[in-house]
Amino acid sequence: DVKVTQSSRYLVKRTGEKVFLECVQDMDHENMFWYRQDPGLGLRLIYFSYDVKMKEKGDIPEGYSVSREKKERFSLILESASTNQTSMYLCASSGGANVLTFGAGSRLTVL
Amino acid sequence: AQRVTQPEKLLSVFKGAPVELKCNYSYSGSPELFWYVQYSRQRLQLLLRHISRESIKGFTADLNKGETSFHLKKPFAQEEDSAMYYCALYGNNRLAFGKGNQVVVIP
Numbered sequence: 001d002v003k004v005t006q007s008s009r010y011l012v013k014r015t016g017e018k019v020f021l022e023c024v025q026d027m028d029h030e031n032m033f034w035y036r037q038d039p040g041l042g043l044r045l046i047y048f049s050y051d052v053k054m055k056e057k058g059d060i061p062e063g064y065s066v067s068r069e070k071k072e073r074f075s076l077i078l079e080s081a082s083t084n085q086t087s088m089y090l091c092a093s094s095g096g097a098n099v100l101t102f103g104a105g106s107r108l109t110v111l
Numbered sequence: 112a113q114r115v116t117q118p119e120k121l122l123s124v125f126k127g128a129p130v131e132l133k134c135n136y137s138y139s140g141s142p143e144l145f146w147y148v149q150y151s152r153q154r155l156q157l158l159l160r161h162i163s164r165e166s167i168k169g170f171t172a173d174l175n176k177g178e179t180s181f182h183l184k185k186p187f188a189q190e191e192d193s194a195m196y197y198c199a200l201y202g203n204n205r206l207a208f209g210k211g212n213q214v215v216v217i218p
Contacts, residue, residue, distance in 0.1 A: 045205055048205060098201045102155040
């Protein structure tokens with residue numbers, strides 16, 4: 001069973017802080033994704049990655065960056081957190097079948 | 112760019128009644144459609160995909176390219192079907208989601 005692990009379930013940060021959200025998958029998947037999930041807005045793609053050191057912007061990349069130094073790890077970075085980035089963040093990975101396996105989510109609150 | 116539309120936000124049905132969740136899409140290529148489900152306090156997970164053509168937990172969905180739709184149906188709702196349902200389209204190397212439907216099954 002594919003496991004996607006997000007290191008933090010709940011975080012509370014202050015405006016302007018730098019925030020790191022970590023995601024690790026254990027099935028050697030090439031593709032990894034970061035979404036944010038908001039009520040009434042569904043899931044919106046922030047960034048995704050095909051391979052190590054590769055990254056592509058999704059639909060809402062502003063205010064975010066990512067890092068993929070190793071195949072199993074995909075990090076989402078908020079350089080200077082703002083209150084409108086309060087959200088549930090979901091990491092996912094996929095192999096060749098276009099089916100995504102999701103992590104449990106990281107709920108970020110920015111005060 | 113692809114787009115997925117789920118018109119209803121909240122759907123309340125009585126146990127044993129039919130459920131239909133509507134999903135329409137726009138995409139210039141050949142679409143690959145999915146339904147994902149998120150039960151309370153659980154991870155988002157795949158429910159079914161159109162290329163499998165199978166019924167999962169009593170749910171079915173048929174891709175209608177003429178109407179650009181992929182509606183999810185179940186003839187008799189159960190209480191355990193209460194969840195958030197998302198329609199999704201894979202294209203341009205990414206999975207795009209609709210805004211989701213909250214389904215509440217009333218005992």
